[in-house]
Amino acid sequence: xxxxxxxxxxxxxxxxxxxxxxxxxxxxxxxxxxxxxxxxxxxxxxxxxxxxxxxxxxxxxxxxxxxxxxxxxxxxxxxxxxxxxxxxxxxxxxxxxxxxxxxxxxxxxxxxxxxxxxxxxxxxxxxxxxxxxxxxxxxxxxxxxxxxxxxxxxxxxxxxxxxxxxxxxxxxxxxxxxxxxxxxxxxxxxxxxxxxxxxxxxxxxxxxxxxxxxxxxxxxxxxxxxxxx
Amino acid sequence: xxxxxxxxxxxxxxxxxxxxxxxxxxxxxxxxxxxxxxxxxxxxxxxxxxxxxxxxxxxxxxxxxxxxxxxxxxxxxxxxxxxxxxxxxxxxxxxxxxxxxxxxxxxxxxxxxxxxxxxxxxxxxxxxxxxxxxxxxxxxxxxxxxxxxxxxxxxxxxxxxxxxxxxxxxxxxxxxxxxxxxxxxxxxxxxxxxxxxxxxxxxxxxxxxxxxxxxxxxxxxxxxxxxxx
DNA sequence: ACCTGAACACCGTTCAAGT
DNA sequence: ACCTGAACACCGTTCAAGT
Numbered sequence: 115x116x117x118x119x120x121x122x123x124x125x126x127x128x129x130x131x132x133x134x135x136x137x138x139x140x141x142x143x144x145x146x147x148x149x150x151x152x153x154x155x156x157x158x159x160x161x162x163x164x165x166x167x168x169x170x171x172x173x174x175x176x177x178x179x180x181x182x183x184x185x186x187x188x189x190x191x192x193x194x195x196x197x198x199x200x201x202x203x204x205x206x207x208x209x210x211x212x213x214x215x216x217x218x219x220x221x222x223x224x225x226x227x228x229x230x231x232x233x234x235x236x237x238x239x240x241x242x243x244x245x246x247x248x249x250x251x252x253x254x255x256x257x258x259x260x261x262x263x264x265x266x267x268x269x270x271x272x273x274x275x276x277x278x279x280x281x282x283x284x285x286x287x288x289x290x291x292x293x294x295x296x297x298x299x300x301x302x303x304x305x306x307x308x309x310x311x312x313x314x315x316x317x318x319x320x321x322x323x324x325x326x327x328x329x330x331x332x333x334x335x336x337x338x339x340x341x342x343x
Numbered sequence: 344x345x346x347x348x349x350x351x352x353x354x355x356x357x358x359x360x361x362x363x364x365x366x367x368x369x370x371x372x373x374x375x376x377x378x379x380x381x382x383x384x385x386x387x388x389x390x391x392x393x394x395x396x397x398x399x400x401x402x403x404x405x406x407x408x409x410x411x412x413x414x415x416x417x418x419x420x421x422x423x424x425x426x427x428x429x430x431x432x433x434x435x436x437x438x439x440x441x442x443x444x445x446x447x448x449x450x451x452x453x454x455x456x457x458x459x460x461x462x463x464x465x466x467x468x469x470x471x472x473x474x475x476x477x478x479x480x481x482x483x484x485x486x487x488x489x490x491x492x493x494x495x496x497x498x499x500x501x502x503x504x505x506x507x508x509x510x511x512x513x514x515x516x517x518x519x520x521x522x523x524x525x526x527x528x529x530x531x532x533x534x535x536x537x538x539x540x541x542x543x544x545x546x547x548x549x550x551x552x553x554x555x556x557x558x559x560x561x562x563x564x565x566x567x568x569x570x571x572x
Numbered sequence: 573a574c575c576t577g578a579a580c581a582c583c584g585t586t587c588a589a590g591t
Numbered sequence: 592a593c594c595t596g597a598a599c600a601c602c603g604t605t606c607a608a609g610t
Contacts, residue, residue: 144574145574167601167602167603168604169601169602177576178575178577179576179603180575180576180604180605181575183575183603183605184573184574185574188603188604189603237466237469237470240514240515240518241518244529244549246539249533249540249543250539250540252548253541256543256548260542269542269546269548270546270547270548271552271553271556271557271560271561273543274515274548274552275557275560275561277511277515278508278512278515278561279561281510281511281515282506282507282508282510282511282512283507285469285470285514286469286503286507289469304478307478310475310478310479311478311482312482313489313498314478314481314482314485317485318499319481319499319502320473323500323503328499328500328503328504332500332507332508332565332569334568335504335565335567335568335569336564338567338568339560339561339568373593374593396582396583396584397583398584406594408595408596409594409596410595412584418584418585
C-alpha cells in the first residue's frame with residue numbers, strides 16, 4: 115500500500131552470492147531469488163499486474179506453491195524486486211559532462227522506454243519501495259543538475275519535478291498503449307457528446323497523439339525553467 | 344486493467360432519476376447507485392484501494408453481498424463511478440477569461456487537492472475510464488489554452504503535458520503522504536549508503552519537501568513553454 | 573537448508589431462487 | 592423490480608511436516 119524504503123535487506127538468511135549449486139548442471143531447476151524475479155517479470159509482461167499470483171508464479175517455476183516463501187517474505191517483495199530489476203541504468207554515469215541537457219535526456223528517455231517495455235511497471239513505481247536502481251537514477255539526476263548549476267536549495271524541487279513529469283507521462287502512455295481500441299471507442303463516443311466537449315472532440319484528444327514528441331517538448335520546457343542559464 | 348471510455352452507459356435498466364421511492368422516509372435503506380458510490384468512497388477513504396471489497400461494501404450498506412450486482416456490472420464499475428464522483432469541478436467554467444493563467448492554476452490546484460483528499464484516487468485515475476467529470480476538466484483546459492493562444496496543432500500536446508504533470512505530482516505526493524514514517528526510515532537507511540548516493544543523501548531528498556511550492560513552480564515553467572507570449 | 577500439502581480466511585461472480 | 596444464499600473457482604499466507 116504505502117511507499118516503502120530502500121533496498122532488499124533480508125531478515126532471513128538468503129542464498130549466498132558465491133555459493134555453488136549442489137547439482138552441477140541443474141541450476142535451471144533450483145529456486146533462487148534471481149530465477150523468481152526473472153520469472154515474475156515474464157509473468158507480469160505476459161499477464162499484467164493482476165496476472166501475477168504466488169500460485170501461478172510457483173507453477174511457472176515448476177515448484178510447489180509455498181516454496182516461494184522460503185526465498186521471499188510475501189507478494190509485495192516480489193513486486194518490489196521485479197520493479198527494481200527492470201529499472202537498471204547502464205548508461206554514462208558521469209555527473210561532470212559538459213552536455214548536462216543531453217545526459218538528462220538520455221537517462222530519462224531510457225527510463226521511460228524501460229517502463230514502456232514493461233507496461234505494468236510505471237503504475238507500480240510510485241506506490242512501491244525505492245529500490246537501489248531507482249535511487250541510482252535519482253542520485254545521477256541530482257548530480258547532473260547540481261553540476262549544471264542548480265542551487266542546493268532548489269535541488270530537491272528540481273529532482274521531484276522531473277520525477278513527477280516522467281512518472282505521469284509514462285503511466286498515461288502505458289495505459290493508452292494497453293487499450294488503443296478502448297480509446298478509439300471513447301473518442302467515438304465523444305463525438306456524440308460534441309455539445310458538451312466540443313474542444314477536445316475537435317482536437318481528437320483521445321487519438322493519434324505524438325507521445326514521444328510531446329514528452330521531449332515538455333521536458334525541454336521544464337528544464338528551461340529548472341536550470342538557470 | 345485497461346483505460347476505458349466515456350461515461351456510465353448502462354446495459355441494464357437502472358433506477359429512473361425522478362422516480363419516488365416506495366418507502367416514504369426510507370430512502371436511507373433502499374439501495375441506489377448514489378448510495379453505493381458514496382459508500383464506496385467512504386470505504387476507500389477509510390481502508391484504501393485494497394480495502395474495497397464487494398462484500399464489505401454491501402455490508403456497510405446493510406445489504407446482502409450480491410445485491411450490488413443488480414445496480415452495477417462489476418467491481419470495476421464501482422471504481423469508475425467512485426473515481427469520477429470525486430473529480431467534479433465546481434469552478435469558473437469560462438474559457439474567455441483574460442486571466443487564463445489564473446484559471447488554469449485554479450482548476451489544476453483544485454484537481455490536485457481533490458485527489459489528495461482521497462489518496463486512492465490519483466493512482467487509479469490513469470488506469471480507469473475517463474468519466475464525465477474528467478472529460479469536463481480536459482475540455483475546460485483545452486478551452487482555456489486555446490483562448491490563451493495555443494495553436495490548434497499544439498493543443499493535444501499541451502493538454503497531455505499538463506495532465507502528465509498533475510497526475511505524476513499527485514500520485515507521488517499521495518503516496519508520500521501515506522507513508523511519512525516509511526520515507527523517514529528510508530532516508531535514514533540512505534545515510535548508511537552515503538558513498539553510493541551522496542548527492543541525494545546530502546540534499547535529504549526523501550524528507551521535508553515543499554510539495555505545494557514545487558508543484559506551482561513546475562507548473563509555471565511548463566506554462567511558460569506551452570503558451571506563446 | 574530447502575521444499576511441500578493441508579488448511580484458513582478470504583476474494584469476485586454466476587445462478588437459480590425468492591418477494 | 593429488486594434482493595438473496597449457496598456454490599464455484601480462485602486468492603495470500605500460516606503451520607507443521609517432510610528431506
